[in-house]
Amino acid sequence: MNSELLKGLNEHLKLEFRAAHEYLAMSVWLSVNDLPGFSTWMKQQSAGELTHAQRIMDHLVDRDEQPVLPAIPAPPKTWKSLEALCQHVLKNEREVTASINELCAAADKTKDRAAAVMLQWFVTEQIEEEAAARAVLGRIRLAGSTGVGVLMVDQELASGSVPGAPAEPPAGGSA
Numbered sequence: 001m002n003s004e005l006l007k008g009l010n011e012h013l014k015l016e017f018r019a020a021h022e023y024l025a026m027s028v029w030l031s032v033n034d035l036p037g038f039s040t041w042m043k044q045q046s047a048g049e050l051t052h053a054q055r056i057m058d059h060l061v062d063r064d065e066q067p068v069l070p071a072i073p074a075p076p077k078t079w080k081s082l083e084a085l086c087q088h089v090l091k092n093e094r095e096v097t098a099s100i101n102e103l104c105a106a107a108d109k110t111k112d113r114a115a116a117v118m119l120q121w122f123v124t125e126q127i128e129e130e131a132a133a134r135a136v137l138g139r140i141r142l143a144g145s146t147g148v149g150v151l152m153v154d155q156e157l158a159s160g161s162v163p164g165a166p167a168e169p170p171a172g173g174s175a
């Protein structure tokens, strides 16, 4: 594999692990703040990010290349508001999308068909990830700062009726 592409894929791992770590911290904060639907959604998102990192590491190993696990900064412990938290999720996902697009360009440039095929999965996944983050942020904005509105969105997330929030409970029970 081209050395620049290899470096880029290893650097991308940091974005996936950082997202996994931050989403888990969000899940804890949401749980502490009595929003089990939101908490479950973020816990599922966190688990998803780990599978994304694993997908890239598996590809590197299959290609006889060395994945290098990054250091992950400690995530925030609290968020200013539910809207700020959702905005941060959307920002994270947009950064991941931008990184995937750069990696796709690098794979095309080096004519690395195998990497391009592997990355194509992420292109599709990121459309869903951004759409889900936007949908939840939009509903929080509609709900405003009223407790009743927030509780309604929390229940929607718990029941899986918001795009990107699977209905089935995560392994290990509710958050």
Ligand SMILES: [Fe+2]
Pocket: 016, 019, 048, 049, 052, 096
């Ligand atoms: Fe991801």
